[in-house]
Amino acid sequence: MPSAPASEENFHSNPTRALQGLRVLDFSHALAGPYCTLLLADYGAEVYKLESPNGGELSRGWGPPFLGGEAAFFLGLNRGKRGIAIDLKRPEGIELCLRLLDRMDVLIENFRPGTMDRLGLGFEALRARNPRLIYCSISGYGQDGPSRDEAAMDLIVECSSGFMSVTGTEAGEQVRAGYAVADINAGLFATIGILMAVHHRERTGAGQYVDISMLDSMISAMSSNYMTFLGSGRVPQPMGTAFPTVVPYQVFHARDRVFALAIGSEKLWAAFCGAIGHPELQAHANYASNALRIQNRQDLESALQEIFRTHDAAQWVEVLGAVGIPCCLVRTFDEVVQHPQSAVRRMFPWIEHPAAGKHRVTGSPIKMSASPGEPTIAAPLLGQHTAAALHELLGLDAGKIRQLVADGVIPDARSKKPNTTLPAPR
Secondary structure, X not given: OOOOOOOOOOOOOOOOOOOOOOEEEEOXXXXXXXXXXXXXXXXXXXXXXXXXXXXXXXXXXXXXOEEOOEEHHHHHHOOOOEEEEOOOOOHHHXXXXXXXXXXXXXXXXXXXXXXXXXXXXXXXXXXXXXXXXXXXXXXXXXOOOOOOOOOOOHHHHHHHOOOHHHOEOOOOOEXXXXXXXXXXXXXXXXXXXXXXXXXXXXXXXXXXXXXXXXXXXXXXXXXXXXXXXXXXXXXXXXXXXXXXXXXXXXXXXXXXXXEEEEXXXXXXXHHHHHHOOOHHHOOOXXXXXXXXXXXXXXXXXXXXXXXXXXXXHHHHHHHHHHOOOOEEEOOOHHHHHHOHHHHHOOOXXXXXXXXXXXXXXXXXXXXXXXXXXXXXXXXXXXXXXXXXXXXXXXXXXXXXXXXXXXXXXXXXOOOOOOOOEOOOOO
């Protein structure tokens, strides 16, 4: 069972959380880096999100929708983190960051390569101060190579990695993925890299540099696609919802809406043919094996499409599901949110924010019996926890903090209220 929602007060002290005690200073922005630190925060890491006092990171403006003036995009990706704002254009701001990093386990950033070095916050400079520091950089193309300095965002890397060349309609129109797959893959690999570096540090006592490239992440995630190409030499093309090495494995139009099915074995093929009322297809000379079905894909798909248009999609899903065929309606987001499976798995919990109010966020994806993860505090207001973090971590007193505010190094966030999570309504 999930643990009780954490509050601002027990941010530092929940021993049941897997990453409890891991301190992270998060310089990242937009999606790839914040998704990594979202996962770390959900499982107990103390993530301090560092932003500029002058407007904060760019995704605070990525809307509509806005909830209480806060971008829903930002709220969803930055829950569970404490917000600190420091002006990195000021020498005093850099000095504060250096002192904070002396106390950190992990730094993560996704600026252009070289940016952190120019600020005096590069890996070599920090390793000399804190040899245990794990330093993770996410960039479009990595820290070396001829593409190192090229600008990249998700759309660009979907193209440069070859992903978009195989994503689109059967007619050949190429389309972007329905979510920022290059960003999310990079965030996932950054999480894996950080945790591997933590394990290495437990054995050796030494931190290290973790270099994550969005391009590398996409190529690795497409390993099966690239192995098919490397094995055959044939350049793949978009296939709509179809799959190159399994037939049938795609979306079909029923009488009322679309649904998907996947026939991954000959045992399933036999059950499928009986369930749709056409047992003769099982041993048909053109369809008796997956290899034959691939060769005769177009004729088979056309025949199945005619069959499926005779009934509603829900009827087909019920019939096929009863004999073990993987199948599902193509659900819309509202159907997913309302589905009982989502409720049981706590994938859309409620959280409370001082400006946005009560709102839903996505839940934690990894279920662990002894050290579960879940959303804790809501996304921070800009600079909300700056004073508290500088006091707790660096021992700065109220007078010094007031002076930093007066000098414009940090914002005045004294009026900000703590955020707490609410249990999901029953």
